[in-house]
Amino acid sequence: MTLEEITNMLIKLDVNNIANAVQGELDTGTNPQEILVALTQGLDEVGRLYETKGMFLVELVLAGETMKEAVAILAPHLKSEEKGSKETIVVATVKGDNHDIGKNILITMLMSTGFEIIDLGTDCPEEKIVQAVKEKSAKVVALSALLTTTIPEISKVDKALQKAGIREKVKIIVGGAPLTMELAKANGADDFGADAVEGVRRIRVLMEA
Ligand code: B12
Structure with missing residues (x-):
């Protein structure tokens, strides 16, 4: 699995397999931020397709669901290196x-x-x-x-x-x-x-x- 394939899974609205793919990528040690960028690039393409009528609203909704599946796996790994206060x-x-x-x-x-x-x-x-x-x-x-x-x-x-x-x-x-x-x-x-x-x-x- 490559990051490009992760991007493509989002564009193909592969809601059932994206979580496993993201987990697999994490397991091989890929930087979680890079995975997020790959996923976001997929969503950007979905947005472009929607804008140019290459996709419809139902597909936009499914893209959102696919991203949510991916982010659920990715989120715990998205740690910031910055140190905050209790503000x-x-x-x-x-x-x-x-x-x-x-x-x-x-x-x-x-x-x-x-x-x-x-x-x-x-x-x-x-x-x-x-x-x-x-x-x-x-x-x-x-x-x-x-x-x-x-x-x-x-x-x-x-x-x-x-x-x-x-x-x-x-x-x-x-x-x-x-x-x-x-x-x-x-x-x-x-x-x-x-x-x-x-x-x-x-x-x-x-x-x-
Ligand atoms: C998924 C999606 C949806 C999903 C949303 C699911 C959800 N729960 O969020 C659904 C299907 C519901 C949806 C609905 C609609 N959508 Co929509 N959607 C998108 C899409 C494809 C991706 C958005 C996304 O989640 N990106 C991934 C995240 C990670 O990126 P992000 O939100 O930009 O956030 C990052 C940064 O921007 C930043 N950030 C975000 N917020 C903040 C806040 C702060 C303080 C900071 C510092 C940083 C920060 O950090 C984030 C992580 O790095 C975009 C296209 C796009 N490229 O943005 C269209 C898009 C935003 N949608 C669009 C449209 C038109 C709609 C609808 C009006 C469609 C319709 N006819 O009903 C409705 C609007 C409903 C409404 N009232 O809100 C248009 C907007 C056009 C415009 N310029 O106004 C876009 C651009 C698609 C397009 N190209 O036409 N959509």
Whole structure:
């Protein structure tokens, strides 16, 4: 089994065999981050096929299920080398967006560094985020946004935190395939992470700021 074959299993939506394949790859000593990259490349291709009508929604759903099977095996091995503190981070996927695979990978890695995580799930309204930040005195809000249409939800969170008078007490970091540092800043976020590894690194820096 090669990493290329893992990528292809995702594109072929091989939901029944992907877990075994990932376990086999781990057993041969492959770096878990490299396996994650191979899986993500498969999902990227599925996304492209969906966009160009080479795949339909039912296949997109199955691709998500296949990725979840793989991540269930991979997650315990995705340890971050960074050392965190016991500080609290509120994590959510923005309102109107139900994608949670990337968010959950970020959470796994943040937990492995020792951060306390409040996971507000997907389709999360800004009020819930403000409430959690207040209750838990969170230092960082980490938002995932995968849909172009829901990117403006980031600025709603920024404004809601301002309105509650706690914006200066908390940093906002965002991530997700359609985002860039420019888009993040334009929507009121303080920072952006292109992947979970970079996310953990930048969150540590934000904590120290
Ligand atoms: C799987 C998938 C689904 C699954 C989601 C399953 C689930 N439980 O998450 C299902 C089938 C449900 C789905 C639904 C839809 N989807 Co979809 N989906 C995808 C797909 C193929 C992969 C997403 C994924 O999980 N990637 C793997 C993870 C690991 O990557 P990631 O999420 O980007 O996360 C990494 C980084 O971005 C980063 N990260 C993520 N979040 C954060 C947060 C922070 C703070 C930080 C620092 C980092 C970080 O770290 C992660 C790990 O490294 C993408 C295509 C793509 N290439 O992204 C389309 C895609 C995102 N979907 C798309 C669309 C259109 C839809 C639907 C609207 C389809 C429909 N007609 O119903 C619905 C929307 C439903 C909704 N309201 O949310 C489009 C969005 C287009 C756009 N630009 O707006 C995409 C891009 C496909 C495409 N090319 O057309 N989808």
